[in-house]
Structures are given as C-alpha cells and as structure tokens.
Amino acid sequence: MDSTDLLASAPGAANRSAPTSQVDRRVCANAIRILAMDAVQQANSGHPGMPMGMADIAEVLVNDVMRFNPANPDWPDRDRLIISNGHGCMLQYALLHLTGYDLPLEELRNFRQLHSKTPGHPEYGLTPGVETTTGPLGQGLANAVGMALAEATLAAEFNRDDENIVDHWTWCLVGDGCLMEGISHEACSLAGHLGLGKLVVFYDDNGISIDGETDGWFSDDTPQRFEAYGWQVVRDVDGHDAEAITKAIQTARVDTQRPTLICCKTVIGWGSPNKQGTEGVHGAALGHDEITASRKQLGWADATPFAIPDEIYAAWDKQDAGAAWEQEWQQRYACYAESYPELAAEFSRRQAGALPEDWSRHMMRHLHHIQVQGADTATRKASKAMLEFFAPRLPELFGGSADLSGSNGTDWNGHVAIGAPGYSGNYLHYGVREFGMTAMADGLALHGGYIPFTATFLTFSDYARNAVRMAALMGTRSILVYTHDSIGLGEDGPTHQSVEHLSSLRLIPNLHVWRPADDVETVAAWKAAIERADGPTALALSRQDLPHLERDVPTVENILRGGYVLHEPPQSPEALIIATGSEVEIAIATAKTLAAEGRAIRVVSMPCLDLFEIQDTAYRESVLPAHIDARVAIEAGVSALWRYYVGPRGRVLGVDSFGESAPAADLYRHFGLTEAHLAKALYALIAEPETA
Secondary structure (H helix, E strand, O other), rough: OHHHHHOOOOOOOOOOOOOOEEEEEEEEEHHHHHHHHHHHHHHOOOOOHHHHHHHHHHHHHHHOOOOOOOOOOOOOOOEEEOOOOOHEEEEEHHHHHHOOOOOOHEEEEOOOOOOOOOOOOOOOOOOOOOOOOOOOOOOOHHHHEEEEEEEEHHHHHEOOOOOOOOOOOEEEEEEHHHHHHHHHHHHHHHHHHHHHOOOOEEEOOEEEEEEEEEHOOOOOHHHHHHHOOOEEEEEEOOOOOOOHHHHHHHHHHHOOOOOOOEEEOOOOOOOOOOOOOOOOOOOOOOOHHHHHHHHHHHHHOOOOOOOOHHHHHHHHHOOHHHHHHHOOOOOOOOHHHHHHHHHHHHHHHHHHHOOOOOHHHHHHHHHHHHHHHOOEEEEHHHHHHHHHHHHHHHOOEEEEEEOOOOHHHOHHHHEEOOOOOOOOOOOOOOOHHHHHHHHHHHHHHHOOOEEEEEEEEEEHHHHHHHHHHHHHOOOOEEEEEOOOOOHHHHHOOOOOOOOOOHHHHOOOOOOEEEEOOOHHHHHHHHHHHHOOOOEEEEEEEOOEEEEEOOOOOHHHHHHOOOEEEEEOOOOOOOOEEEEEEHHHHHHHHHHHHHHOOOEEEEEOOOOOHHHHHHHHHHHHHHHOOOEEHHHHHHEEOHHHHHHHHHEEEEEEEEOOOOOOOOOOHHHHOOOOOOOOHHHHHHHHHHHOOOOO
C-alpha cells in the first residue's frame, strides 16, 4: 500500500478493530496524537509527526501485547519498549502517562523544559519507564539487540524445564533514519545470526524525513535486506489498521527462532489534514490553526489542550493489569526459589547490581599480591591475567571483542562463546562491528543481570564513540577494553597508532579513562571498573611489555585515587614529572638518573585523571603541590590536556602529529619521548627563574 492509499484511509475511515474496554481503539490512539500535538505546540519545539504516525501501532502493542507494571518500572521480567527514533519521544511520554506510570500531565505540559521529566529525547534514569537514552538514530535499535541478547542468555542460564523466570520480549520502533545509519547494519546482522527470536522491530515506513521524501536518497529494499540478515520479515502492513498490526504481531510471536521486522506503511502526522504526509509535520509544531483542524479531523470534541476524557484514561490504564502480571511472576519466582534457592539468590543479586560477597576484599588482596609477585609484562597481558583471576568469581561478566580477542587478551580460559541455539555462555564474538558492539553492550548493561565489557584497539574507539558517549550519559556499568594504546604498537603505523584518542575520551563527562603503567595499576583499573556502578570505564592498555614498578603498601592503595606519588626523592622535590602508562618507566628512569646528579625529582603516576579530579583538595595538593611549579608531563599522545596540569611554567612531551610506521623504540626516539629529552626539559625548568 502506498502513501496515497493510506491517506485515503485517514480518520473517519472504517478500518477499525475491536474496541479497547468501552472506547474505540482508534480513539485511544488519537489520545496519543492529541497529547503529542499539544505538547509540541506548547513547547514550540519537537516532532509531532512520528507520534501521530505510529500511534495506532503503539496502541495495539501496548494495549494488547506488552506486559509491564507501571508501579514498578524495574520489574525484571517486563517487556522492553525501545523508541529508537527518539525524536518522536512524545509517543513514549503519552504512553507512559496514559498507562499509569509516575508521569503526571504536568510533566507533559513541561515538554522540553528545564528539569522536566519529558526532555526532547528519551533519557534513561530521568523518566520512569524509559529503558534507554535514544536520539542518535539507530542506537536504540542496537540497544534493543543487546537487551534481547540479555533475555536469551539469562533464560539459558536461569530457566529450568519446570520453572521459567526469564521470559519477556523486546519491542523496538525505528524510522528510516535509524535504518540508514550504519549501526543498524552492524547490530541487525548480528541479531539475525544469533537468532534473537524475541526481538520484534516495527519499521515506520513513512517515506519522509527532515529534508523531504526519502526516495531521493534512500532506495534500499529494506525487507530483502533484513531477510538476508536472517530475520523474519512481515511486509506491507497498514500501520493505521489495528487488525493488520495485530496479525503482524501474531506472526512475529510464532517464529521464536528469528528476530522479526514488521514493515509498517504509515503516514507521518496522520490526522493533520494539511500537513500529514509531508516534511512539514516532522520536526515543528503544527500551529494553532492546524491543531484545531486536526481535532476536527480526528473527531476530538474537546478543544482544551491536554484534555483527555476519563473513559479514555480508563481504557488505557494498566495499573491493575500490571500489578497482576508482576504478582503472577512473583508467585512463579517463589516456586523457583523454593526449588532452586542458590539460582534464585544469584539471580536476585545480579538483578540488584550487587557484587559477590567479599568481592572488594578479594580484589584488594590480589592487588597487593601482584605488587609482591608481579613481573614485567604488557598491560594487555596483565589485563588477561586479571580476567583469569576474577572472571570465575563474577558470573555476570559478559565479554566480547570486535574480531581481536587474542590481540586484546580478552579470551580468558573460562570464556564460553555465545552461539544460537542455546545461548549458554559469557562471551560474544562481535565481528568487526565496533559501534554495534558498544551499543549492544549498553543494552546488556541496561537490561540488568550483566556487567559487559567490549574490546578493540584504542584507535578504533572512534568507530564506537557515540555509543561510548551514550553509556556515559546514561551512567551504565560497562567496561571498554582498548589495547594497542599508542605509538608503542609500532610498525602498523599512523592508521593504528592512537595519538588523540586518550584526550578525546577523557573529554567525555562521566567516562573514567585508565591508562595503567604496569601490572599492578592494571589490577587496580579492573577493580575500579567493576566496582563502579554509575558509569562506564575505559582501559587503555599497551601492546609492548612494561616493567613491574616498586611501591609500598600506602602507595598501592593510592592507585585507586587515580593519581599518586610513585617516586619521591629523599629531599624536598624541586620538580616533578607527571606520566601515564608506558611513559611512567621513562619518568622513573629519568628521576633516578637526575638523582645521581644531585637533583630531587618527584614522579607522579596519573593512571586515571577522572578519579584524581574527584579526590578532595587536600589529597590533590599533596600529590601536585602548588609550590612545585617546575613540572613536565609526558604521554605518548596529544599534549594540550596536560598543559592544565603543568601550569604556565611547565612543559609537555607528547605527540602532536600522527605517528609513523617503525619499531616502537625508534618511534619513541623520533618523537622525543626519551630520558634524554625529559631530562633536558627538567633542567631547563630548574635553571629557569620562577618569574620567567
């Protein structure tokens, strides 16, 4: 059916399904349209077209199919609904409000206003019932793939023949823009390969985006594309016909061996007589005159903005049904706990996000053990050794790499690769899909029950950057393992040598970036990453071997503060060096060489600037005293960020160009990251008058 046919079936046509309660379901869907129109108009900002176009789909899905409890948005076995085309968030806010979530009408009136629970795109943790932050198109879809994977793997781990406690569906709405984005190819290809049969995606095929009719730049055969991925595809569904939508969902639910794409032909802005079907309704308020005309077209008698009749609220309300669904699950869970008490306790612990008993103590003991028994090694190898130690103690750990498992050192001995059917395992080979991998891991973390980590080379973090940003924005507990962290990887050359990446990642708010200097700092980095519950952590690890560094007990524990004094001269220091990662050994060697010449140099290792910055003022001053203004920072990356730490007198030894292809030792000499260059910079500062 094309847009002309759909427009002919506009409001008032006879393509209606059975009533919901005593209210016609088209009227229920129109409540979404009214709220969306009014909220966008009041804000004079937003996207009314998608909510108006997908209202009929949402009405069938939420009223007839999904199981959730508005009183408990975190019920573990709820169905998940992801609005990947997040600009249409008024659809979601209307649904949450109408079904009984804690989202009062006043919040809809404050759409897109400061401190409201109805921001311009859905934000996880802000609005009850919102499962993930969407807006950057396609990422919600990849998050949904991660959530569906979490459901499948948790079911494989915890369900038993006589008791199922993990049994829910993941539903996702997407638009043309989501499917144009490359991340949709990455995630959906893998979803098809994995056979995630409880993932259902509704494609809002309205042919319109901000620039107009999409056939000018988007002519993919989308159904065929998804069939090639291994998906079940339900084609040519009238997205304004409740019976057709219902039938499509029934078809989707029958096939649990493949994810399903339901291709819904819709009219953007359906119900707006003068703007529907055009880009004019995509991303702007309709205007008072058009809203009046739309109310008339929809047969909506009340002209009062945001006014929804009580009988429509009653038809939408899911509080009693939601309570009953959760109670039924709680009864099943009680039987499960009686039959399988250890499994039930483990499931509850993981859903709560709590770490195993005595976790921190075991990790701290291991940290001190490695300080005593450690050895020279690449930090990527130290990371793998750390996985070997703690992964058996952390069953919620879910790893994966973008086709670099051996190089990243993430394939620890206890890893079991996931593969359909069965889904038993704790590791996923993501293939060369860095962006999709990272966004899927966001979905795993959001779903609950897992602490995911992903891995690739640091330079390829660029591919995944926006998913990293979303993890930081949402505060998800995910871990990003980035190896081959600098020019130290050598002969692969500038395409693979990370130069700007450390500083770039450090600029992302709420992302903790660790660059450990040896095996001990690597253990500390993993400990901090696992124990951090309010955001993601990136670990930047070396390819080349680094020396095991000597520390006393208080120094070891100060690693967890992000920055600390690693080497202190016997007398009061006259200058200090700040270093990270592979450059710390250069700093130590230089300080010792200068000590033989009578110079007193402190060395500060700064493996995690983000943690150091949140320490109290007294501690930070003890590490970087203001009176020591002769400072040199050294890191094999761009220098700009370090100028904040060295101050106006200080110097930075870094790499402010792209790398070269050569052995690592030659590159360090070429770029001036050597003891000789560092000593020269220090002597210049020590000899320089302080007023210079």
